[in-house]
Amino acid sequence: MRSDVQNQVLSIIAREALRAPEDLRNEMTLDELGLDSLGLVEVIFAIEETFDVSVPFNANDPAAAQFDISSVGAIIAAVEKLISGDTPSAAVA
Amino acid sequence: MRRVVITGAGTINALAEGVAATHRAMAEGRCGIGPLNFPDADRLNIRIGAQIRGFAPQDRFDLSKLALYDAFTQYALVSADEAMAQAGLEAAPDPARWGVILGTAGGGHTTANDAYRAVYADGKNRVHPFTVPKLMANAAPAHLSIRYGLQGPGFSVTTACASSNHAIGLAFQMVRAGLADGMLTGGSEAMLNFGGLKAWEGLRVMSPDGCRPFSADRNGMVQGEGAGVFVIETLEGALARGAAPLAEIAGFAMNSDAGDIVMPDRDSAARAIVGALADAEMAPEEVGYINAHGTGTAANDRIETAAIRQVFGARAEAVPVSATKSMHGHCIGGTGAVELLACLMALREGVLAPTLGYGTPDPECDLDYVPNTARRGVSVGAVLSNAFAFGGSNAVLALRAI
Incomplete structure (x- = not known):
């Protein structure tokens, strides 16, 4: 069973990628899903609005952000971590 | 004309x-x-x-x-x-x-x-x-x-x-x-x-x-x-009327990427630079300074560098390029006008405004960016000023000393 958080993140990514949530698998990358940099920024915005969190992410340097966007599963894990309060605030995003 | x-x-x-x-x-x-x-x-x-x-x-x-x-x-x-x-x-x-x-x-x-x-x-x-x-x-x-x-x-x-x-x-x-x-x-x-x-x-x-x-x-x-x-x-x-010219505007070119709404495009940027040179009947060898669009984003600076290389070839490394947004910030719709002042300084005073904040070289940005300190005593006869905007709207000015 997937948790509510997992389902919500999946539906956010699916909506941006114009796919059905059940078509998404954890190992898929955003590239594979056809999401470009603007699509990614929309995903992050939707995550912030849905979970009332700030995501530390700067499009100029995604690698340095403490928010792993390398795959669908990584994003779900990053959101779960963010909600649990393990990730520093986005003030330095 | x-x-x-x-x-x-x-x-x-x-x-x-x-x-x-x-x-x-x-x-x-x-x-x-x-x-x-x-x-x-x-x-x-x-x-x-x-x-x-x-x-x-x-x-x-x-x-x-x-x-x-x-x-x-x-x-x-x-x-x-x-x-x-x-x-x-x-x-x-x-x-x-x-x-x-x-x-x-x-x-x-x-x-x-x-x-x-x-x-x-x-x-x-x-x-x-x-x-x-x-x-x-x-x-x-x-x-x-x-x-x-x-x-x-x-x-x-x-x-x-x-x-x-x-x-x-x-x-x-x-x-x-x-x-x-x-x-x-x-x-x-x-x-x-x-x-x-x-x-x-x-x-x-x-x-x-x-x-x-x-x-x-x-x-x-x-x-x-x-x-x-x-x-x-x-x-x-x-x-x-007895007014003293400060510089001559020699050429201008504008075009559109017709591609992505925010990502710049190397070929299109290069085409705008080539267009400004052609409009000014200016040989690339004449250009002694380029005021870069140089926003400090990952994408712009890499792609602008590639566009300049595409136009100037091997000579690209001999043309000083600086990004004065590092000093006056990105003044968005006003920025090209503020940056033209750096061009006037190059043409009239032989002083090249620096690119501040330059620390670590980026292999994809490998030109002479006049890092951190202005360069004085340079004889500059012609300059370019680049602007590559969101929307894929490109506009390049070419000026000559007079």
Whole structure:
């Protein structure tokens, strides 16, 4: 069973990628899903609005952000971590 | 075709008010970026910018007129006064043959921000009666036309970060083609307010800690504000009335990526540079300085470098390229006008403004960026000024010493 958080993140990514949530698998990358940099920024915005969190992410340097966007599963894990309060605030995003 | 020269220049920006003081700041490598100061700035994630400080509009304008001037109009007026004085003009010499074309992206953005705050946040049911004439994007050129009696063409152009270059390029083309004899041109921007910064913050391209163009550790752009205004006219007209030309506008080219709405495109940028050189009948070997678009974003700086390499080939490394946004911030629709001042400094004083914040070389940005310290005693006969905007709108100016 997937948790509510997992389902919500999946539906956010699916909506941006114009796919059905059940078509998404954890190992898929955003590239594979056809999401470009603007699509990614929309995903992050939707995550912030849905979970009332700030995501530390700067499009100029995604690698340095403490928010792993390398795959669908990584994003779900990053959101779960963010909600649990393990990730520093986005003030330095 | 008629030759077109600049006979006056004026500015206000985060470095200074006035061209001489701005040139001094650029030559000293001063940085105008600091903590932002306006209502609700504490609610921003990005809290730095190149904000104009110490400007007191109530001491500069009649209070009856000030009620009609958004900050972007105020900056344009202050800059135009300086440019007109340098050109030795109090008013248009031949009103119907002189006009004004300015660039702006946000127009009266602060006026709109204040009005929205009043009705949405403060729950008020009315806004200031001059809200519309203050916020309209053509307010600045309109007030310049009123002040100096410019009765020829007068309008704003808006192409985001390329607005000023498009404005100057259009004004140049009109004077060269004989559609006007003189123009006030340049651009103005005043978007440093809570709503404006929130919008930029949302795109995730802003740096939280500084503008470091072309440096490997760059992490985004830093917003600025300000204006640059120039008096341009035919060489013949300038000489006839005894005005001293500061530089010649030799060529201009503009095009569109027709691709992505925010990602720049190397081939298209290169095509704009080649177009400006061709329009000016300027050999690449003539170019002694390029004022880069150089925003400090990962994408722009890498792609702009590749475009310059594509045009200049092996000689690219011999052409100094600097990004003065590292000093005055990204003045968006006004930025090309402020950056043209660095071009004038190169052509007239032989001083190349530096790229501040340059630390670690990036293998994909491998040109001579005049890092951190200005270069003096350089003989520069011709320059280019690049602008590659969101929307894929590109505009490149080519100038020659005179």
